[in-house]
Amino acid sequence: MSEYLVNLKVNNIAVSVKEGTTILDASKKLNFNIPTLCNHPDLSVAGNCRVCVVEVKGARLLAASCATPVSEGMEVFTNSEKVRTARKHVIELLLSEHNADCTKCFKNGHCELQDLASEYRVGDHVFIDLVKSKDKILDISSPSISKDDSKCIRCQRCVRTCEELQSVSALAVVKKGDHQRISTFMNKPLDEVVCTNCGQCINRCPTGSLTERTYLDEVWNAINDPSKHVVVQTAPAVRIGLGEDLGYEPGERVTGKMVAALRHIGFDSVLDTDFTADLTIMEEGTELLTRLKRALVDGEKVALPMMTSCSPGWIKFQEHMFPDLLDNLSTCKSPQQMFGALVKTYYAKKKGIDPKNMVSVSIMPCTAKKFECGRPEMRDSGYQDVDYVLTTRELAMMVKQAGIDFMKLDDEKYDSIMGNSTGAAVIFGATGGVMEAALRTAYEIVTGREVPFTNLKIMPVRGFEGIKEAKVMIKDVKPEWAFLEGAELSVAIAHGLHNANELMKAVRAGTASYHFIEVMGCPGGCLGGGGQPIPTSPEIRQKRATAIYAEDEGLPLRKSHENPEVAQIYKDFLGEPLGHKSHDLLHTHYKERKRY
Amino acid sequence: MENKILKKVDYIFQETSVSEVIDIIIKTLAKSPDDIILDVIDSGLKGRGGAGFPTGLKWKFTKNEDNPVKYVICNADEGEPGTFKDREILETVACKVLGGMTICGYSIGAKEGYIYLRGEYNYLLPQLNKVIDEFNKQLKSKGIDFVIFIKSGSGAYICGEESALFESMEGKRGEPRNKPPYPAVSGYNSKPTVINNVETLVYVTMICKMGVERFKALGTKDSRGSKVFSVSGDTPTPGIFELELGMPLADFVEDFGDGDTKAVQVGGASGHCVPRKQLKDTIIGFEGIPTGGSMMIFNSSRSMYNVLHDYLEFFNEESCGQCTPCRVGCQQLLKGIESVKKGERKPLYLDELKKLASTMKIAAKCGLGQSVANPFNSIVDNFREEIIY
Structure with missing residues (x-):
C-alpha cells in the first residue's frame, strides 16, 4: 500500500487515509461500521454478498465497500435511504434462500446472518421462501465436517479458504444461476475427495452450513454410563482458546479452570495431551538423530529431511499431494494418538481399569483429529485408542450445558499419571513450537548443554511468517555423538497447507536442503486450528500465540526430557525411545491416497 | 433533437479482402498511435456491444498505462438473446475485425490480440483459423509486430461480461470481477487490456478507410455512425440490417413491423421493452435507448x-x-x-x-x-x- 494520502468524506465527515484503503476500512476509522458477510481478514476480497454496499455521490451504482478503494474527493454515505433499502433487500434475499431453522442449528447464536437479520429486524419475509423448492443436500460423510447446503449463502469464504490458505481446493463453486452451489469434485461426498478435514472452512463459514461433526451426545452418554471410565485429554492449544467461547477476550489462559470444569462435567480422569507431546519429542528427537546417524555414519539411504507428523490435516494432505515424500514423515503418531494408545494400556494397567470399560475422549483445537482417531492404524491398544474427539468449541458447549459458571471456577491441576507436562509441550500449540521443543531436547542430548538461546526462547522459529528457516551450529558434542561435531542443523517450519505446499514443492525439486521440517496444517499452528473458537483473524491468532509462550515461560519445567512422568514411563513401561514397545504403540505408517 | 429518418446503409458488410485490409492498416500505421486514438475519439465511435463506452477513450486509457505487456481482445461471445449480427460479421468479413484489432494493438502498444468466440459458434473455427493464419502471415511479412489468436468459450452468457470473459480466458470459472480496476488497468492476465465488440472493431477499420468525416456525417451528435441490427420476432423481414443511428423507433416499426406491432424489445433480454404508444418518442441511439443490436418485435398475439x-x-x-x-x-x-x-x-x-x-x-x-x-x-x-x- 502506498504512502499517499487520499481525502474523502464519509457521512459528511472528512478523513484522510492511505491510497488503496477500502471504503470499508476508511469508514471503520471514523467508527462507522458497515456490515459484511463475504469479507474476511484472512482472505482475498470477493465483493459478492453485496451486504456492504454504500452510496458514493455521483455514482450510478452503489459500491461494495469491501472491494472499492477510496479516491480523492469521494463522498460516501453508509446509511442513506438507498443503502438501507438495498441492504435490507440483500438480507431478505439471503434469508429467502436460507434454511432458517435457527433454534435447531448448531451455529445458533454464532451466526453472522442471524446477527444481521436481528439487527435489521427482518420480520415476516417479504419474499417467497425458496428453500422448499430446492434439494436439501446434507453431507455428513466426513467424520470431521458436516456440510449443509440449505444454509449456505454462497459467500465463498470456504472456497477461498480451501484454495488460498490451504492449496487444497476440495471445495469449489459449481453450476450457475439458481443451481449454483458450493461442492466438490464431481459432487463427490467430502470423505471421498482431497479434503484434509482441517476445518478452516468451518472457522470462516458465516452460517451453519459448515460445522464440525459433533459427538457431544456420545460423550455425555459415556459420562452418564456408570460402567464406563471416561478419560479426557486436552491438547495444548485448547487452554488458550477455550476462554473465547466462555466470555474471555482472546489470549486468556484458562488451563486451571478448564481442568476444574472437566471434573465438574464428570470425566473420571482429567489428563493432558501435553504429556504425550513431551513423549513425542523424545521419540521424534531420537528418530531424527537416528536418521542423521544412519545417513552420516552408516552411509545408508535415509529419507531426509524428516518431517513432523503431529498434524492429521497435514498428514492427509501429504498422502494426497506428495505421496512420494511419505517416507520423510516421522513415524511418530500424533500426541493425541500416542495418548490414546497409552491410556488403554499403560494407564489402564497402572490404575487397574479394564480397558474395555474405558472411553477415551480428547478435546482438540482440530477437526482433522476426529478423522485421525478413526484411522484403522489407530487401534494398537487392542481397542480404538481414542473414541471421541471434541473441538474446543464443543467443550465450551459442554461447560455451558453443565451450568458451570466458568469464570468463577478455581484453578485445578491435572490428574497424574499422564497429566504432567513441560513448557516444551505447551508450545506445540503454536507454529514452530514442535521445532523449538525438539531443539531444546535434541541439542541437550547431543551436547549436554542447553540450547544457546536466552531463556530457551528460540526466536527464529517463532512468529507467523509463512515459511521460517533456522540453523543451529552443533559444537563440543558428547563422545557418542562425535559424528555431529561441527555440523549445522538446518530446519524449516511451515504453517497452513498453502505454505506447506510451497515448501514441499521445494523439497521435491531438491532445492531445499533441510534436516528437519515442522508442518502444521492450520494457519498459526494448532492455535488457529479448525476446532478453535470462531471468529479467527491474524490479530486473534497473535494473541493466542502470546498466551502460549507466556504459559511456557510460567512453567517450572520447559524441556520435554525433564518431564518426570516421561522418565517414569520409559522406566516402567516403554523401555527406551524407539524401543520395541514404542514401536508397537507410538509409531505408525502412512498410505498414498488418490487426488480424485 | 436532430430529426433522423431510418436509412439503410452498407459499410460493415462491404466486401474487403485480406490484402485490402492490410493496405488500410499500413496506411493507418503511418500515423502516430496518439493521432489514431485522436481520430477514433473524434469519430465519436461508441462500443457496439450495447454499453456504448467511447471506443477512443478506452484505447487512450489503456495506452496511458505503463506496462510492456498489453492485450487487445475482441469480444465475440455474442450471447444476448435476439442478437446474431457478430456471427454474420465473422462469417463474412472477419478480416475487417482483425484489421481493427491490429490498429488498436498498434495504438495502445499491444502485441497480441485474442478473439473470444462464443462456444456455440465453434463451427466457425475452421474458416476463422484460416483467415487468421493468412492475416498473421501477412502482418509478419509486412513487419507488423502483432499476432492474433482465438479462444473458445463454453456457452455461458455471463462470459460476455468483460471481466468474466478474462477469467474464462485464464482458465477459471467465468465470474465477473470487482471494478475498479477496469480492463484498461488490469484485464486479461491482469495486464492493461482493450476489449471491444466485434462490430466496433469493424467500424475502426471502416473509419480508417473512409475517414473520420464521412463516418461522423452518419447518425446524430450523441450517436455517430451506423449500426448493425438483428431483427427478429413478428416481422415479415427478419434478418440483419445496417441502419444509421438516431432514428425514431416508430420509423423502424413502420419498415419492419407486420402492421400489428404491440411492443419492441430493444437490446435483447437485458434491454427495454417499448410499447406501441412510446414508439414515436423513442430514439434508437445513445441519447435514447442504446442497443447491442437486438430488435425483437412482438405483435398483439403475444403474451x-x-x-x-x-x-x-x-x-x-x-x-x-x-x-x-x-x-x-x-x-x-x-x-x-x-x-x-x-x-x-x-x-x-x-x-x-x-x-x-x-x-x-x-x-x-x-x-x-x-x-x-x-x-x-x-x-x-x-x-x-x-x-x-
Missing part, C-alpha cells in the same frame, strides 16, 4: 407475461450465481410473477418486485444483474394487466 417469464427464466439460469442481488433476485422475480399470475400473491406484490429490481440495478456486481430491471420494470409498467390476468 407479454410469457415474454417476461422467458427472459426471467433465462437470467435465472445464466446468472453466475456469485452475487446475492442477481442470484436470488432473479429467482424472486421469476417466482414472484408466477405467484401473482396464479393469484397466490396480490397484484400489489408487483410493486415490491419492482423495488427489488431497482435494487438489483444498483447493487448487483455486474451488468447482468444490473440490467434485469430493464425488461422487468418496462414490461410490468406497460403491460401490468397481462402479468396479473
Whole structure:
C-alpha cells in the first residue's frame, strides 16, 4: 500500500487515509461500521454478498465497500435511504434462500446472518421462501465436517479458504444461476475427495452450513454410563482458546479452570495431551538423530529431511499431494494418538481399569483429529485408542450445558499419571513450537548443554511468517555423538497447507536442503486450528500465540526430557525411545491416497 | 433533437479482402498511435456491444498505462438473446475485425490480440483459423509486430461480461470481477487490456478507410455512425440490417413491423421493452435507448407475461450465481410473477418486485444483474394487466 494520502468524506465527515484503503476500512476509522458477510481478514476480497454496499455521490451504482478503494474527493454515505433499502433487500434475499431453522442449528447464536437479520429486524419475509423448492443436500460423510447446503449463502469464504490458505481446493463453486452451489469434485461426498478435514472452512463459514461433526451426545452418554471410565485429554492449544467461547477476550489462559470444569462435567480422569507431546519429542528427537546417524555414519539411504507428523490435516494432505515424500514423515503418531494408545494400556494397567470399560475422549483445537482417531492404524491398544474427539468449541458447549459458571471456577491441576507436562509441550500449540521443543531436547542430548538461546526462547522459529528457516551450529558434542561435531542443523517450519505446499514443492525439486521440517496444517499452528473458537483473524491468532509462550515461560519445567512422568514411563513401561514397545504403540505408517 | 429518418446503409458488410485490409492498416500505421486514438475519439465511435463506452477513450486509457505487456481482445461471445449480427460479421468479413484489432494493438502498444468466440459458434473455427493464419502471415511479412489468436468459450452468457470473459480466458470459472480496476488497468492476465465488440472493431477499420468525416456525417451528435441490427420476432423481414443511428423507433416499426406491432424489445433480454404508444418518442441511439443490436418485435398475439417469464427464466439460469442481488433476485422475480399470475400473491406484490429490481440495478456486481430491471420494470409498467390476468 502506498504512502499517499487520499481525502474523502464519509457521512459528511472528512478523513484522510492511505491510497488503496477500502471504503470499508476508511469508514471503520471514523467508527462507522458497515456490515459484511463475504469479507474476511484472512482472505482475498470477493465483493459478492453485496451486504456492504454504500452510496458514493455521483455514482450510478452503489459500491461494495469491501472491494472499492477510496479516491480523492469521494463522498460516501453508509446509511442513506438507498443503502438501507438495498441492504435490507440483500438480507431478505439471503434469508429467502436460507434454511432458517435457527433454534435447531448448531451455529445458533454464532451466526453472522442471524446477527444481521436481528439487527435489521427482518420480520415476516417479504419474499417467497425458496428453500422448499430446492434439494436439501446434507453431507455428513466426513467424520470431521458436516456440510449443509440449505444454509449456505454462497459467500465463498470456504472456497477461498480451501484454495488460498490451504492449496487444497476440495471445495469449489459449481453450476450457475439458481443451481449454483458450493461442492466438490464431481459432487463427490467430502470423505471421498482431497479434503484434509482441517476445518478452516468451518472457522470462516458465516452460517451453519459448515460445522464440525459433533459427538457431544456420545460423550455425555459415556459420562452418564456408570460402567464406563471416561478419560479426557486436552491438547495444548485448547487452554488458550477455550476462554473465547466462555466470555474471555482472546489470549486468556484458562488451563486451571478448564481442568476444574472437566471434573465438574464428570470425566473420571482429567489428563493432558501435553504429556504425550513431551513423549513425542523424545521419540521424534531420537528418530531424527537416528536418521542423521544412519545417513552420516552408516552411509545408508535415509529419507531426509524428516518431517513432523503431529498434524492429521497435514498428514492427509501429504498422502494426497506428495505421496512420494511419505517416507520423510516421522513415524511418530500424533500426541493425541500416542495418548490414546497409552491410556488403554499403560494407564489402564497402572490404575487397574479394564480397558474395555474405558472411553477415551480428547478435546482438540482440530477437526482433522476426529478423522485421525478413526484411522484403522489407530487401534494398537487392542481397542480404538481414542473414541471421541471434541473441538474446543464443543467443550465450551459442554461447560455451558453443565451450568458451570466458568469464570468463577478455581484453578485445578491435572490428574497424574499422564497429566504432567513441560513448557516444551505447551508450545506445540503454536507454529514452530514442535521445532523449538525438539531443539531444546535434541541439542541437550547431543551436547549436554542447553540450547544457546536466552531463556530457551528460540526466536527464529517463532512468529507467523509463512515459511521460517533456522540453523543451529552443533559444537563440543558428547563422545557418542562425535559424528555431529561441527555440523549445522538446518530446519524449516511451515504453517497452513498453502505454505506447506510451497515448501514441499521445494523439497521435491531438491532445492531445499533441510534436516528437519515442522508442518502444521492450520494457519498459526494448532492455535488457529479448525476446532478453535470462531471468529479467527491474524490479530486473534497473535494473541493466542502470546498466551502460549507466556504459559511456557510460567512453567517450572520447559524441556520435554525433564518431564518426570516421561522418565517414569520409559522406566516402567516403554523401555527406551524407539524401543520395541514404542514401536508397537507410538509409531505408525502412512498410505498414498488418490487426488480424485 | 436532430430529426433522423431510418436509412439503410452498407459499410460493415462491404466486401474487403485480406490484402485490402492490410493496405488500410499500413496506411493507418503511418500515423502516430496518439493521432489514431485522436481520430477514433473524434469519430465519436461508441462500443457496439450495447454499453456504448467511447471506443477512443478506452484505447487512450489503456495506452496511458505503463506496462510492456498489453492485450487487445475482441469480444465475440455474442450471447444476448435476439442478437446474431457478430456471427454474420465473422462469417463474412472477419478480416475487417482483425484489421481493427491490429490498429488498436498498434495504438495502445499491444502485441497480441485474442478473439473470444462464443462456444456455440465453434463451427466457425475452421474458416476463422484460416483467415487468421493468412492475416498473421501477412502482418509478419509486412513487419507488423502483432499476432492474433482465438479462444473458445463454453456457452455461458455471463462470459460476455468483460471481466468474466478474462477469467474464462485464464482458465477459471467465468465470474465477473470487482471494478475498479477496469480492463484498461488490469484485464486479461491482469495486464492493461482493450476489449471491444466485434462490430466496433469493424467500424475502426471502416473509419480508417473512409475517414473520420464521412463516418461522423452518419447518425446524430450523441450517436455517430451506423449500426448493425438483428431483427427478429413478428416481422415479415427478419434478418440483419445496417441502419444509421438516431432514428425514431416508430420509423423502424413502420419498415419492419407486420402492421400489428404491440411492443419492441430493444437490446435483447437485458434491454427495454417499448410499447406501441412510446414508439414515436423513442430514439434508437445513445441519447435514447442504446442497443447491442437486438430488435425483437412482438405483435398483439403475444403474451407479454410469457415474454417476461422467458427472459426471467433465462437470467435465472445464466446468472453466475456469485452475487446475492442477481442470484436470488432473479429467482424472486421469476417466482414472484408466477405467484401473482396464479393469484397466490396480490397484484400489489408487483410493486415490491419492482423495488427489488431497482435494487438489483444498483447493487448487483455486474451488468447482468444490473440490467434485469430493464425488461422487468418496462414490461410490468406497460403491460401490468397481462402479468396479473
